[in-house]
Amino acid sequence: MGETVYTKDHEWLVIVDGVATIGVTEFAQEQLGDVVFVELPDIGALLTEGDEVAVIESVKAAGEINAPINGTVVAVNEILADEPELLNSSPEEGGWMFKVTLDEDYDISELMNKAEYQDYIAVNA
Amino acid sequence: MSNASDVKHTKFYDYHVEAGGKMVPFAGYLMPVQYAGGIMQEHLHTRDKAGLFDVSHMGQVVVDGEGAVAALERLVPVDLEALAIGQQTYATFTSEAGGILDDLIITRWSEHCFFLVVNAACKEQDIKHLRKYLGDLEVTYLSGQSLLALQGPKAKDVIGELTPEANELLFMNGFHTVIGGIECYVTRSGYTGEDGFEISVKDENALALADQLLAYDEVQWIGLGARDSLRLEAGLCLYGHDMDVSKSPIEAGLNWSVSRSRREGGSRPGGFLGSGQILKHLADGVAKKRVGFLIEGRAPVREGAEIVDNQGNVVGVVTSGGFAPSLQIPIAMGYVNTEFCAVGTTLDALVRGKNRPMTVVKMPMVPQRYFRG
Numbered sequence: 001m002g003e004t005v006y007t008k009d010h011e012w013l014v015i016v017d018g019v020a021t022i023g024v025t026e027f028a029q030e031q032l033g034d035v036v037f038v039e040l041p042d043i044g045a046l047l048t049e050g051d052e053v054a055v056i057e058s059v060k061a062a063g064e065i066n067a068p069i070n071g072t073v074v075a076v077n078e079i080l081a082d083e084p085e086l087l088n089s090s091p092e093e094g095g096w097m098f099k100v101t102l103d104e105d106y107d108i109s110e111l112m113n114k115a116e117y118q119d120y121i122a123v124n125a
Numbered sequence: 126m127s128n129a130s131d132v133k134h135t136k137f138y139d140y141h142v143e144a145g146g147k148m149v150p151f152a153g154y155l156m157p158v159q160y161a162g163g164i165m166q167e168h169l170h171t172r173d174k175a176g177l178f179d180v181s182h183m184g185q186v187v188v189d190g191e192g193a194v195a196a197l198e199r200l201v202p203v204d205l206e207a208l209a210i211g212q213q214t215y216a217t218f219t220s221e222a223g224g225i226l227d228d229l230i231i232t233r234w235s236e237h238c239f240f241l242v243v244n245a246a247c248k249e250q251d252i253k254h255l256r257k258y259l260g261d262l263e264v265t266y267l268s269g270q271s272l273l274a275l276q277g278p279k280a281k282d283v284i285g286e287l288t289p290e291a292n293e294l295l296f297m298n299g300f301h302t303v304i305g306g307i308e309c310y311v312t313r314s315g316y317t318g319e320d321g322f323e324i325s326v327k328d329e330n331a332l333a334l335a336d337q338l339l340a341y342d343e344v345q346w347i348g349l350g351a352r353d354s355l356r357l358e359a360g361l362c363l364y365g366h367d368m369d370v371s372k373s374p375i376e377a378g379l380n381w382s383v384s385r386s387r388r389e390g391g392s393r394p395g396g397f398l399g400s401g402q403i404l405k406h407l408a409d410g411v412a413k414k415r416v417g418f419l420i421e422g423r424a425p426v427r428e429g430a431e432i433v434d435n436q437g438n439v440v441g442v443v444t445s446g447g448f449a450p451s452l453q454i455p456i457a458m459g460y461v462n463t464e465f466c467a468v469g470t471t472l473d474a475l476v477r478g479k480n481r482p483m484t485v486v487k488m489p490m491v492p493q494r495y496f497r498g
């Protein structure tokens with residue numbers, strides 16, 4: 001199991017063998033409220049960091065998810081189509097959103113580790 | 126516009142925070158958009174039990190004086206003469222061009238005295254409007270008055286224990302009463318589609334009244350988020366979204382809010398601001414109209430989404446939309462060209478470049494459960 005890293009947009013990434021599994025954090029799901037729909041990218045989609053890649057719709061509003069890193073989408077969590085509420089109940093496990101194969105020279109030095117992310121939300125919450 | 130330093134609090138602010146309220150600026154007040162339970166839970170609680178809403182940000186205004194009926198009737202297309210004492214009516218303040226300046230509830234307190242509840246965001250403008258047109262009458266803004274709404278099927282059980290006569294009220298009627306030593310004005314009305322009550326109470330007694338209501342297990346605070354999803358399911362308009370000064374009450378589908386006596390052929394036709402245009406809309410029909418939609422699939426369609434016909438022509442726009450917790454599907458309302466207004470018409474909403482099929486349905490989408498005796 002790779003280390004989990006975090007973005008300032010409250011996404012998490014677990015990178016194993018050049019494939020990142022990506023989702024949103026517990027903090028993000030609390031902010032979103034009850035999730036009712038998740039729009040996921042197409043498999044094969046080429047992502048550039050910062051592109052809008054997915055949308056999470058809660059009862060309240062729509063929240064855009066931007067690609068945290070360059071790469072190609074290789075899998076999406078199909079279960080979310082029928083059970084979008086997994087994003088609330090298990091955002092960092094069962095509620096993962098999509099997997100991306102990373103470009104060979106990927107760089108996660110800008111991303112935070114768990115402790116840094118905890119500090120970040122403590123300051124920005 | 127007000128800046129952050131003069132954002133107001135209602136008397137219940139500390140109660141909201143204590144209940145886990147997520148406070149957001151709304152019409153110049155910090156109001157709870159949701160509490161710890163979240164919008165879905167709060168919505169379903171209100172449909173199942175009794176939800177307590179702080180609506181103290183709304184404007185409570187009293188119009189008093191000889192000639193109040195005739196003077197107010199210049200501003201609303203409603204038969205106030207026929208309103209019994211203690212009876213309420215829905216109304217719109219119409220503009221000279223026939224648009225809607227605000228919507229409100231008018232209660233007759235006595236022969237020449239009316240109690241108005243207007244939208245928070247419009248209240249300053251409404252008071253100016255009233256003072257401009259009702260020169261000789263007393264227009265009093267009840268700045269020291271709070272307003273609570275208790276909504277849902279258990280509301281009558283709670284209110285019935287506290288002030289039994291309230292249960293004899295029919296929908297859209299009110300009376301002065303005392304709850305646990307506190308004087309209030311209670312009406313059987315609300316904005317959720319449920320049976321329920323609104324209670325106007327002096328600020329200094331507001332918390333003591335809330336304490337009495339919250340003492341019941343079936344009563345829980347409900348935020349603005351669920352208030353919005355509840356009223357959307359009930360087919361009720363939100364001012365500034367589903368209607369505004371650019372829409373007539375007829376375009377807004379509020380034909381029923383124009384009293385018979387104020388229409389062509391009635392006993393006192395016209396005579397209200399914009400009556401020429403509004404009566405013309407009634408007689409000749411309108412080019413676009415507000416309708417309700419059920420959306421296929423699970424993706425919510427929100428305010429601002431374009432509506433297209435089967436050829437892809439833009440024929441309307443969504444003015445309110447979201448996920449309906451009671452139906453577990455997305456619903457919306459919006460304006461479409463009249464040829465597409467018939468129930469059963471299929472159209473698409475454009476959401477992030479995707480077509481989301483939807484069908485025109487009769488409103489309300491969730492049956493109203495008002496108590497009419």
